Amino acid sequence: MSEVEAAVRSSWGPDTFFASADYMARGSGQPSRGQCGTTALVIQSLLGGDLMVADVEYEGRVDGVHYWNVTPxxxxxxxTRDQFTPAESLINQRRVTTGRNSSTAGEQPFQLLQERVAAALRS
Incomplete structure (x- = not known):
């Protein structure tokens, strides 16, 4: 797993996140900021399993979602758990058993991250 984690972390970039401009601007300064959706989908494609999702609460309102994985x-x-500011919290955690939908708006960032991770794992 450490090889996969290193490949993913080294593959993040400003073109692989999928989050609103407000969310990114409020950022924590962590490289993982906004990378959760693409990362969770890449991990799922490599390891299988399901996705977890939770709402991100900020100042009493839901301001996005957070994704992570549950292995088989x-x-x-x-x-990407370290991306959150102290003012953000995760609520309404739930398991999502469906896979990636190829028509999602985050398709390009996902494909870029998947290609970079695959290249990193080959090297």
């Missing part, structure tokens, strides 16, 4: 063995894996 039931282990929760969240490579």
């Amino acid at each position: 063995g039931g282990v929760e894996l969240d490579l």
Whole structure:
């Protein structure tokens, strides 16, 4: 797993996140900021399993969602948990058993991250 984690973390960039401009501007300064959706989909494509999703609460309102993985063995894996500011919290956690929808708006960032991770794992 550490090889996959290193490949994912080294592949993040400003063209692989999928989040609103407001969310990114409020940022935590972490490289993982806004990378959760694309990262969770790449991890799912490599390892299988399901996705977890929770609403991100900021100043009393929902301001986005956060994704992470549950492996086929039931282990929760969240490579982007460190992206949140102290004022943000996760609420309404739930499991999503469906896979990636190829018509999603985040398709290009996902494809870029998937290609970079695959290249990093080959090297």
